[in-house]
Amino acid sequence: MTLAGFAAKNAFRNKRRTTLTVLSIAVSLLLLTLLMVVWRAFYIDQGTPSDARRLVTRNRVSLTFLLPAFYEQKIRALPGVVAVAPSNWFGGIYKDNKPENFFGQFGTNPADLLKVYPDFKIPPEQAAAWVKDRAGCIVDSRLAAAHHWNVGDHLFIKGSIFPVTLDLTVDGIFVSPVAFQSIYFNQEYVNQALPFMANLDDTFIVLTASPRDATRVADAIDAMFRDSPQPTRTETAKSFTLDFINMLGNIKAFMLAIASAVVFAILLVSANTMAMSVRERIREIAVLKTLGFPKNSILALLIGEAVTVTLLGGLIGVFLASLLLFGAAHGPAGQMLGNLRVTPGVFSLALVAAALVGILSGLLPSWRAASQPVVQGLRHVG
């Protein structure tokens, strides 16, 4: 036997109480892990290498204001710019309004789009077919799998912003490093039906020669249009996404608040369990001291017991979170989740949090018990 083994045995003295504590910690850690996964995806994950080279230019005022189409040529002329493609939100309805039928539809220039996304993997003959097909589209592979689309299928997208229904032929299926949840079609299709759109674009996707050029090019683009009636705002693709997320509210503060509440709740649960468990063993702790156990060993023993419980709960919670994300990624809405997964970093952080909760919650009751005079403890009945 070892001290650690003794601590573990103590942790399971009251099986029902320990099981309940472990389960509540598991549920809390599941929630905490999911929060950390989302946090990582939003604020830490920098995406693929080419993401760092990619910029999005939009109207400075808001995404709902458009930009003149001729900006595209002017941006392309700037030094450090490799490719520019327009990207226009169509916002149509596929089949119905059910969430599983929601995905992005972007009108663009096929040849340029394939240049700004060099990391899209698409068979060359499919790419060539799309470039030539005015009524064609390419679709994200995960989206295609979810809807059972094949090359040659027709997708009918009913416009809700624009009074047009698109009849698009699936010309190609692309594989991207992160899920895109989108299809791209030839903007010419919309422009033919609605000629005024030919002079306007939502955003421009800009690929720079290297990540080091990104900031300089972004500044140059915005400087070029600063005094025009439609000034621009250019950001990396990542900060563009974040801006979009932040339109929903102060997500960062919201997530921090939930995380703190979760940690505080498990702290209370664990501290309560430890306090009960220690109170029942006042006499036993005095016996250990009589056998020669110094205060530090008693402290280590009791805190070890608390950490055993919280770590076990943590492990179960993280495991459940991984399972949940794995299941969701392979389910009907899977492509929406993209890069949400429990990374080794998130895994370790969740377990560190669980262990810290154990230490903190065990500290006070353990300190009290370990400081109790031996004679007092030996006279304790109950």
Next chain:
Amino acid sequence: MSQSQPPIVSARHVSKIFRRDNFEVKALHDVSLDIPAGEFLALMGPSGSGKTTLLNMIAAIDRPTSGELTVMGERILELSDRQAARWRNEKIGYVFQTFNLIPVLTAAENVELPLLLTRLSKRERREHVAIALRLVGLADRMEHLPKQLSGGQEQRVAIARALVTDPAIILADEPTGDLDSQSATEVLEILARLNREHGKTIIMVTHDPHAASYARTTLHLEKGELLPAAAAAKP
């Protein structure tokens, strides 16, 4: 044991006062005694006379309010808590009336507990545990939990736990108080044998004259004071 050896326990004018809010309990008053090494001493006296208090001070789990107490050359008052714990682990074995085994640990694990604080290897610990349990006649009960043992067996495990570190002194506070007479006799015989064959100094608190008859010397406490040996001689 030769008389020229210094006493293993030496108390000089030891008093202990417990203070509770606004009243005081004089648990021990001016107790002086010498206990020679190798002694088997029975400490008798009515309930509340200070027997446990005296035992606890010899074990350095409590300190005298005044007076001097030297155990194995160590002045108890001068030990820090940490030093006292270490000293007790090496030098003192303590047996309680209510056994006080850890319910989730097997007999062998209970006996092993004091050894976890030593530098012994796992194998050495297991050897010591086996020897101690054999000494109390429970070699075949190693893997039993306390609840699977009789009271007498539990107390024998507790004795094995007290002697596994090979301490010089074994303190027993009413070790037969919770036992039937047959189990009591077994326990007393083990203590007597530890004293006789292994030279352990044994200080045993008891109410029971039969238990006291196993000891070589009997001392009586009353209201915190040690009675003169002559006055206590009659039953």
